[in-house]
Amino acid sequence: MSTILTHLQRLEAESIHIMREVAAEAERPVMLYSIGKDSSVMLHIAQKAFYPSPPPFPLLHVDTTWKFREMYELRDRMAAEAGMELLVHINPEAQEMGINPFTHGSAVHTDIWKTQGLIQALDKHKFDVAFGGARRDEEKSRAKERVFSFRNAQHRWDPKNQRPELWSLYNTRKNHGESIRVFPLSNWTELDVWQYIYLEQIPMVPLYLAKERPVVERDGTLIMVDDDRMDLAEGEEPQMRKVRFRTLGCYPLTGAIESEAETLPEVIQEMLLAKTSERQGRVIDFDSSGSMEKKKQQGYF
């Protein structure tokens, strides 16, 4: 007699295995928590991995102050429910300079708030391992990413100098000053993530479901006006449209799509019938071909 595990059970078990390896071998691990669907799955699995103990590491949110308001609400609730410490890092220089996507553009905004902010936070707390929710299927440059991805003391990634990963054996040894980004969801696809959220009934930011929301259309992208900091152009008037988000980031940089999907199965249905890939809603990828790889080399996840 044998029990055949489903693909989601296999993926979940692999993610748990990876998290436990880190907990056992890292000095100061941390889990990056961005409140998006991948982060939510990662947090959910972390609770399973260490039960009945709480996960033996804190959550870190690198805040840009420009996230959707509903994201902040879920963040505080989820950390409390998991019994985990929540660290929020806001780059003080970015705050002082008043960096925002409208006057500085998406590239500068992302670099200073997120890339620099992340590096500051990791250095400040001396974290040696940081879990991230990235998946290999997200983007071409990630297909070759390791589960344990090493960064030098400057947090840069060298694509030519990564360690081979065999069987389920992960080499967690690092050189002085190096840190590791660990991606427990490497082998998950977007569909796997949604299916798992559905099966496990994981709480989600409501923005993933379609609802009437105030949006403006800019360069063919629907941007939601989430607060009064939105820099409206002359004659630009927010309109109520039924939209949802496939991916969540800073609200001025995250495109919404028009949708009728008010429940999770309907979202999955739309996704399966969709004709465009998930990251299309992210303004950041459009900068130039291979831009994600460049950002990664600079320390962005």
Added chain:
Amino acid sequence: MASSDLIATDIKGYLDAHARKDFLRFITCGSVDDGKSTLIGRLLHESQLIFEDQLAALEADSKRVGTRGGEIDYALLLDGLQAEREQGITIDVAYRFFSTDQRKFIVADTPGHEQYTRNMVTGASTADLAVILVDARKGVLVQTRRHSYLASLLGIRHVVLAVNKMDLVEYSEERFREIEAEYRGFAKGLGVEDVVCIPMSAVHGDNVVTVSERTPWYQGPALMEHLESVEVTDARQATPFRLPVQWVNRPSADFRGFSGTVMSGMVQPGDRVRILPSGRESTVTRIVTLEGDQPEAVAHQAVTLTLADEVDVSRGDVLTAAQAPASVADQFEATIVWMAEEPLLRGRGYLMKIGTARATATVSPVKYQVNVNTLEQQPAERLELNEVGVCELELDRAIPFDRYDENPEMGSFILIDPISNDTVGAGMLRFALRRAENVHWQAVDIDKQSRSDLKGQQPCIVWLTGLSGSGKSTIANLLERKLYALGRHTYLLDGDNVRHGLNKDLGFTAQDRVENIRRIGEVAALMVDAGLIVITSFISPFRAERRMARSLVNEEEFVEVFVDTPVEVAEERDTKGLYAKARRGEITNFTGIDSPYEPPEHAEVHIETTRLTAEEAADAIIASLRERGIIRV
């Protein structure tokens, strides 16, 4: 696909069905020229994983940098890193994902250039199946053999030979059958159980997703159909229970659980487990998960177990079925794939990670290297990047393990350079050279000491090594006669005699010679255990084998005798006429002619036959045995 109707009409039904999909990991092997990237691109495309925006980008890229004259170049879908895209090569293992109604697939896509071995071994380590591409015009090439060997080395039991570019041979059945027959013969020699050969054209889609009308003579499945239906019986479930402890779970003083992934077998509350390496036993009380206690846990599942007794268990220990525990040892013979620019250095300590355990491993001289292109075994001093070899490993502590071919998750390891911290090697344990004491030996009341006391002697192995014709057999025979006359209990193992019985299945290749000596070493060690003085007379040209034989008994029980005769003198004598034959090329791998002899560095007795007669030599050995207290008469 039928599922798209279900998506549109009954999404919940679709989700329920898809929650029950299973999982297949496979590897694709071949060079860009074989059309590998095109094949994978097409599998992704046909399983509807390429979105319109990606397709638009692909069309643009195909026009700009494609190699298909503006036609869609599926290969461009797969090249990830910008630098390699510009160089036009893929340099690393890439993982792709697609799924159908039946299965989710993870494809490890490995490139075909000189970094191949490292990358392919990495990809193959987690794969259940290998798709090996050949160009129908070129047939089975050296690289096809290399791919197949590495797949079999890593224990992959299912192989698909994708005979691609059938369009360029006019879909000729004859050509396909010719390649198929050649490949099947070769694969059989490697011991690959399941081989499916499919005629294909990735560019035109023939037999990729659907069976092609252009190959009416082909009755088998299309590739996708085969991938969806191939029965990958999970050997991990059928092997005994093993759970390497990753993390000790102690939320409070009254809970102590052991977290880890079930690497093989299954476990239920009430099962008796043996904790290795300590050998203590206990009973599983609970299988704890966030969803509540489970009635069982099976291979691949990550769980937390509690035990009935307060036993000491920590990370690196393995919980094993008490009825079928793993072995514990600190010396091994292992196959190693070297993955670093710096060669594997003899005598250097590397960090070894096996399961969740760590040890420091020292590699003794490489026994032989396998030429991954010809599969020939060659004597080697060291291993360079991308070389595969068989070595002995000595660990600073005993670890629980199973042989790789019996339980890959318990017999696989990585070697880490302690200075650079890089992963420099991957290895597979073949067998233990010396088992750790008190763990797996059947305890018997009459032991070696009592047996030898009865005979009034200290048992040992007198190991004679030297060239063919050096005089080993003559000396050995005289030595046994003299010992017999002294009332000693002896046994003489002689090369030719052993090859008529125990080792009659072995030839004279490097591998067979190694196995020959291994068996003799084991038999001699058993005889030592029986209390005998064992005399062995074998050329035993390699230091590593002699060292292995030495490691099977206690240090003082091994007396190595170097019967030193210059090769010119031995050839001059040529009592069996073998040198003459070797010179004429009638026999190959002849020690001293076309195969090396490695003289001992620290033999206990050194006999120069040009200065001593056989009588004198035997007396010199007896004198040495007296000196060592082995004989006291």
